Amino acid sequence: MYLARGAEAVIKLEGNIVVKERIPKNYRLQQIDERIRKERTRSEARLISEARRAGVPTPVIYDIQDFRIEMQYIDGRPLKYVMDEKMSKKIGQLVGRLHSSGIIHGDLTTSNMIFSNDRIYLIDFGLAYTDSSLEAQGVDVHVLFQTFESTHSGYEELIASFYQGYRDSFESADAVMERVKEIEKRGRYA
Incomplete structure (x- = not known):
């Protein structure tokens, strides 16, 4: 089930896990696009985890793949x-x-x-x-x-x-x- 679709990513609910997947940008060269999406995905996951360690409630990160973050679904x-x-x-x-x-x-x-x-x-x-x-x-x-x-x-x-x-x-x-x-x-x- 889709939760949201933005300019950078689609966010889906798979079971009880939120999946945020960065979508390709066809106007960029494929190699550059893949590098940018991987870097942004890793950076986002790292910052979510750092915020959590700083005492800010955030979803728990379960897995990170190239362009995909799997995280806790917050029911609220x-x-x-x-x-x-x-x-x-x-x-x-x-x-x-x-x-x-x-x-x-x-x-x-x-x-x-x-x-x-x-x-x-x-x-x-x-x-x-x-x-x-x-x-x-x-x-x-x-x-x-x-x-x-x-x-x-x-x-x-x-x-x-x-x-x-x-x-x-x-x-x-x-x-x-x-x-x-x-x-x-x-x-x-x-």
């Missing part, structure tokens, strides 16, 4: 359907742990979070990378705040709650939040 609801201030604070704590370990998610949205058994799981690390710069962390948080603003009512309260949780788990939270303000200003005048 996308966070966007159950979002509130309490959840936002938990997200802040998780993102703080992620950033403390030098991981940038790259696509922090409430659609890439699943609420299951009182836990929030981060999924879809397809755009994730390692970077400890304020700019990268600020952009990561800015993307999340844009999601709050466009998808959820009471987004100012969600941002305030996120910030509380983020400060609880990340010592550079204040500096990152200052950078988020700078990024927002840049966006307004672009």
Whole structure:
């Protein structure tokens, strides 16, 4: 059963295992395409595992093949359907742990979070990378705040709650939040 199809990959449910398979890009030379898809597949699996070791709930990786990741199916609801201030604070704590370990998610949205058994799981690390710069962390948080603003009512309260949780788990939270303000200003005048 197909769960999703994106520009980079198809995601299927096979039994109780989620399979994410990167699809070929016909506009690239085959050798280059295969190398890129293999590298991105390995990188995504590694970052999911590193995030988990940093205390961020993620699916467990079962197997990695050339262009394919097999992982745990998380039975729950996308966070966007159950979002509130309490959840936002938990997200802040998780993102703080992620950033403390030098991981940038790259696509922090409430659609890439699943609420299951009182836990929030981060999924879809397809755009994730390692970077400890304020700019990268600020952009990561800015993307999340844009999601709050466009998808959820009471987004100012969600941002305030996120910030509380983020400060609880990340010592550079204040500096990152200052950078988020700078990024927002840049966006307004672009």
